Amino acid sequence: xxxxxxxxxxxxxxxxxxxxxxxxxxxxxxxxxxxxFSQEMxxxxxxxxxxxxxxxxxxxxxxxxxxxxxxxxxxxxxxxxIKSPHLLGFMxxxxxxxxxxxxxxxxxxLKKATEMCVSLAQNFDVIRKExxxxxxxxxxxxxxxxxx
Amino acid sequence: MNAWMQADLGCVKGYILCCxxxxxxxxxxxEQVSEEQASRVAKFLKRCQHPDGGFGGGPGxxxxxxxxxxxxxxxCTLGTQEAYDVIDRSSLQKFLIKxxxxxxxxxxxxxxxxxxxxxYCAAVAAQLTNVQTPEMFDxxxxxxxxxxxxxxxxxxxPGLEAHGGYSFCGFxxxxxxxxxxxxxxxxxxxxxxxxxxxxxxxFQGRTNKLVDGCYSFWQAGVLPCIHRVLSMQGDxxxxxxxxxxxxxxxxxxxxICCQHFGGGLIDKxxxxxxxxxxxxxxxxxxxxxxxxxxxLSNECVLGHPNNELRRIHPLYNIGLxxxxxxxxxxTSLPVPGKDEPTK
Numbered sequence: 001x002x003x004x005x006x007x008x009x010x011x012x013x014x015x016x017x018x019x020x021x022x023x024x025x026x027x028x029x030x031x032x033x034x035x036x037f038s039q040e041m042x043x044x045x046x047x048x049x050x051x052x053x054x055x056x057x058x059x060x061x062x063x064x065x066x067x068x069x070x071x072x073x074x075x076x077x078x079x080x081x082i083k084s085p086h087l088l089g090f091m092x093x094x095x096x097x098x099x100x101x102x103x104x105x106x107x108x109x110l111k112k113a114t115e116m117c118v119s120l121a122q123n124f125d126v127i128r129k130e131x132x133x134x135x136x137x138x139x140x141x142x143x144x145x146x147x148x
Numbered sequence: 149m150n151a152w153m154q155a156d157l158g159c160v161k162g163y164i165l166c167c168x169x170x171x172x173x174x175x176x177x178x179e180q181v182s183e184e185q186a187s188r189v190a191k192f193l194k195r196c197q198h199p200d201g202g203f204g205g206g207p208g209x210x211x212x213x214x215x216x217x218x219x220x221x222x223x224c225t226l227g228t229q230e231a232y233d234v235i236d237r238s239s240l241q242k243f244l245i246k247x248x249x250x251x252x253x254x255x256x257x258x259x260x261x262x263x264x265x266x267x268y269c270a271a272v273a274a275q276l277t278n279v280q281t282p283e284m285f286d287x288x289x290x291x292x293x294x295x296x297x298x299x300x301x302x303x304x305x306p307g308l309e310a311h312g313g314y315s316f317c318g319f320x321x322x323x324x325x326x327x328x329x330x331x332x333x334x335x336x337x338x339x340x341x342x343x344x345x346x347x348x349x350x351f352q353g354r355t356n357k358l359v360d361g362c363y364s365f366w367q368a369g370v371l372p373c374i375h376r377v378l379s380m381q382g383d384x385x386x387x388x389x390x391x392x393x394x395x396x397x398x399x400x401x402x403x404i405c406c407q408h409f410g411g412g413l414i415d416k417x418x419x420x421x422x423x424x425x426x427x428x429x430x431x432x433x434x435x436x437x438x439x440x441x442x443x444l445s446n447e448c449v450l451g452h453p454n455n456e457l458r459r460i461h462p463l464y465n466i467g468l469x470x471x472x473x474x475x476x477x478x479t480s481l482p483v484p485g486k487d488e489p490t491k
Contacts, residue, residue: 010355014309017298022307049342049355057298089338127346131337131392137385 007041010050017057026058034058039073046077052086056093064097085125092116092135099143110143163206164196168218169427171225175467176430176457181226190231193219201239201246211243212257217269220276221466224474232477238484241279244270252287263304264295268317271324272464276471278478281485289327292318296331299355300339310339312353312366319370320463328377337374341392343367348405349397350416351432360415361406361425364432365465368393372435372462379441389446395436399450402433434460 002012024030038055041048059067074091077084095113103109117136121129167189174181181189195207196219202211203219223231247254247270254266267288274280294306295318301310302318319336322328343351343363351363371391378386406413406429412421413429434457439446449456461471 008356010357011309014297014299014303018307053299053339053355060298125346127344127349127394127397128341128392129394130387130390131341134385134387134392138383141385 003041007045008048008050010053013050013054017054026061031058031062035067042077046082046087047084049086052090056090063101064094065101065103066097070094083124085120085128088116088120088124092139096139099139106143107145110139113139164193164203164215164222165205165218166423167193168222168225169423171222172466173423173427173430175225175470176434176460178458183228186226186228187230190223190226190228190234193223193231194234197234197236198243199239201236201241201243210257212260213247213254213266213269213273214256216240216243216273220273221464224276224464224470225466227470227473232474235277237277237279237478237481240273240277241281241284241484244274244279245281245284248284248288250287252285252289252291254288264292264302264314264317264321265304267292268321268324271321275324276464276474276478278481279484281483285325289322289325289330292321293327293330296336300332300335300337301343301354302331302336309354312343312351312363315340316366316370319373323373323377323463333374333377336370337392340367340370340374344393344397348401349394349399350401350405351398358416359401361402361413361429361432362415363428364398364402364406365428365435368398368432368435369462369465372440375441386441388441388444390439390448391435393436395439395448396450398436399433399448399455402429402436403451403455430457431460431465433457435462 002009003016006012020026020030020034026034035055035058038051038058041051042055045051064070071094074087074094077087078091092113095109095116098109099106099113114136117132117139121132121136125132171181171189193203196203196205196209196215198204198211200211202213202216204211205215220235223234246258247256247266249255249262253262254270255262256266271285274284292302295302295304295314297303297310299310301312301315303310304314315336319328319331322331342355343353344367345352345359348359350359350361351367352359353363353366368391371393375386375391402413405417406425408414408421410421412423413426414421415425437447437449437456438459439448440459447456459468460466461468464471
């Protein structure tokens with residue numbers, strides 16, 4: 001309830017997660033419900049890190065890329081000129097998930113992922129430049145042609 | 149939270165904590181403590197040692213893991229034979245074992261609260277003085293790992309919110325115990341780097357909270373530890389000259405926003421100065437000024453070259469030399485309760 005009034009209250013998000021873990025756990029049904037809730041909160045405040053962290057937490061046991069509608073959700077925000085570093089970081093995680101699963105479009109996805117890291121480093125999340133450059137190198141080493 | 153070292157110590161006045169913060173701050177600033185002063189401090193710390201082992205916050209006070217950690221650090225910072233000899237290693241070992249709970253966690257003092265600081269304080273005290281036994285930390289690493297939240301940082305206890313001070317303690321303890329693989333290091337890295345504020349340049353303690361100078365160490369100080377762990381795991385993507393945070397921006401926050409006009413450092417503009425913030429903002433500044441990885445090193449000192457502080461050992465937050473000298477001294481002594489001297 002507190003989250004509806006104060007969606008940036010990180011303690012409330014954490015409490016929500018703890019309650020679920022200690023009661024119903026994240027069944028498929030609960031996961032769906034919590035994913036929808038997080039996505040609604042993200043649409044209200046796309047740069048609210050708490051909601052993005054929670055979404056990642058809800059789906060931690062899943063392959064992000066195979067969760068129905070996840071990439072579409074992200075791309076819709078992106079196409080609406082939302083360039084929150086949390087959105088872009090989440091999209092990189094979805095690309096990572098695709099690459100991890102051995103997607104046949106590997107080169108193209110890797111290119112998107114590393115380019116997004118660089119755009120974060122240079123434009124959208126400059127304070128974390130060293131981290132994004134590291135992520136870019138990490139992805140390239142893990143999935144690039146040199147890794148074969 | 150920013151007075152976490154003091155707030156819940158009950159009757160303890162925290163003299164020892166101030167002692168360790170002041171000594172460490174003086175070290176960072178390149179100030180020498182005279183032999184006479186060092187001796188007086190060592191004698192004072194000796195009076196804070198409890199007959200049953202461990203140190204209380206002041207003379208005659210009950211032993212507590214926070215002042216015990218602070219006392220060990222302070223004595224290693226002094227680095228004299230007299231300082232080393234203050235520590236009754238045998239009773240310290242008994243105290244640490246007494247604080248240990250069946251699930252591997254540590255209570256801060258007898259009948260006191262259990263939280264992740266306890267494990268870190270115990271691990272540092274045990275390792276620096278070489279009193280560790282295999283049983284002492286049995287299950288501790290697993291308990292600590294249970295404190296990592298979905299956000300990637302660590303909380304004070306399982307289920308609570310990820311927080312800078314606790315996160316440093318959690319990862320630091322895992323590294324000291326050699327069990328860092330038990331946690332999600334990538335998740336911790338992501339959470340930690342996201343705690344740097346893009347406007348202020350300093351770090352916040354939790355998601356969506358305010359910046360505070362002390363997190364310059366608790367948050368930024370984790371990154372050298374992560375870097376070392378990843379490097380030892382053979383991570384080829386690591387940088388060769390910078391930590392994974394904006395070292396310049398953190399230095400700007402500390403130098404421009406955290407200096408009190410009368411001397412000492414603070415949480416944020418408008419706050420009062422205190423020794424805790426002085427110690428931890430300076431510690432974070434030192435981390436931001438110096439990159440070291442194996443044989444690689446790179447200095448990045450903002451402003452006048454005189455701004456350069458001395459280097460720290462990021463795991464214990466004492467001077468590098470102090471840590472090395474203490475290690476050399478205490479590993480030459482046998483672990484209490486064992487027959488053979490350790491090599």
